[in-house]
Amino acid sequence: MSPVDAALTTALAELAQAEHLLVALDFDGTLAPFVDRPEDARALPEARLAVERLLEVSHTTVAFVSGRAVDSLQHASEAPAGVLLVGSHGAEYRFDGVAAHPPLDEVDSARLAKLTAGFARFSDAHPGARIERKPAGFAVHTRGLDADAAFAAEDEARRIVADVCPDATVRDGKDVLEFSVLDATKGDAIVHLRDYTGATAVLYAGDDVTDEDAFSVLGAGDLALKSGEGPTIAPFRVGSPAEVADVLDTLASLRAATGR
Numbered sequence: 001m002s003p004v005d006a007a008l009t010t011a012l013a014e015l016a017q018a019e020h021l022l023v024a025l026d027f028d029g030t031l032a033p034f035v036d037r038p039e040d041a042r043a044l045p046e047a048r049l050a051v052e053r054l055l056e057v058s059h060t061t062v063a064f065v066s067g068r069a070v071d072s073l074q075h076a077s078e079a080p081a082g083v084l085l086v087g088s089h090g091a092e093y094r095f096d097g098v099a100a101h102p103p104l105d106e107v108d109s110a111r112l113a114k115l116t117a118g119f120a121r122f123s124d125a126h127p128g129a130r131i132e133r134k135p136a137g138f139a140v141h142t143r144g145l146d147a148d149a150a151f152a153a154e155d156e157a158r159r160i161v162a163d164v165c166p167d168a169t170v171r172d173g174k175d176v177l178e179f180s181v182l183d184a185t186k187g188d189a190i191v192h193l194r195d196y197t198g199a200t201a202v203l204y205a206g207d208d209v210t211d212e213d214a215f216s217v218l219g220a221g222d223l224a225l226k227s228g229e230g231p232t233i234a235p236f237r238v239g240s241p242a243e244v245a246d247v248l249d250t251l252a253s254l255r256a257a258t259g260r
């Protein structure tokens, strides 16, 4: 463990005083280092330990908020009992092992069927790109492809979607392009989690473009933490998942020291 920056430590000490604290965390690039095969990603042991320490403190809730489908998030995160799971950027919820999101309505089911048909031959033309089926859409993963192959795959995916389901929500991530018939964001997820848990303060940590939606709904008394490079509206930044783990460990100690 490394010491956390002084300004960040001060902010964490304030956050630790919250009546009910929600610690909401992105997974890939935040708790888990990036790997070529998304199914192989795992949280750093230090991050997992810090999450377990936070779960032991009363009036403290931990949630994982990911772009992954919730099944994939549960598998990769090996989420300890008590962690609330939010998948597909807020389109899927799993609380205490139970699905907590509404099923797709008829209109969205029909739109998803059109998307599915549109992508039927995609893998033949782009064998290096990986299609991930989600409850409300698709993700096209291009990690590991050279720039030309990645561009060609993403370009064709955009053309298919423009053709069969032009009002689908499109999200650009790191080596991933996603299409959803729902327009939920991680910001919606944080609003819902805050309401569901009754949290009086929120820490959100994330590394990617879609995490900015979550940062945007945080306010006074909350803490936004960016992991890694890239532009952000978050006032605090650390360099890597290892440093996120340091922050969570520090927060767990400060929270436990409040005597809760």
Ligand SMILES: [Mg+2]
Binding pocket: 026, 027, 028, 029, 030, 206, 207, 208
């Ligand atoms: Mg991420």
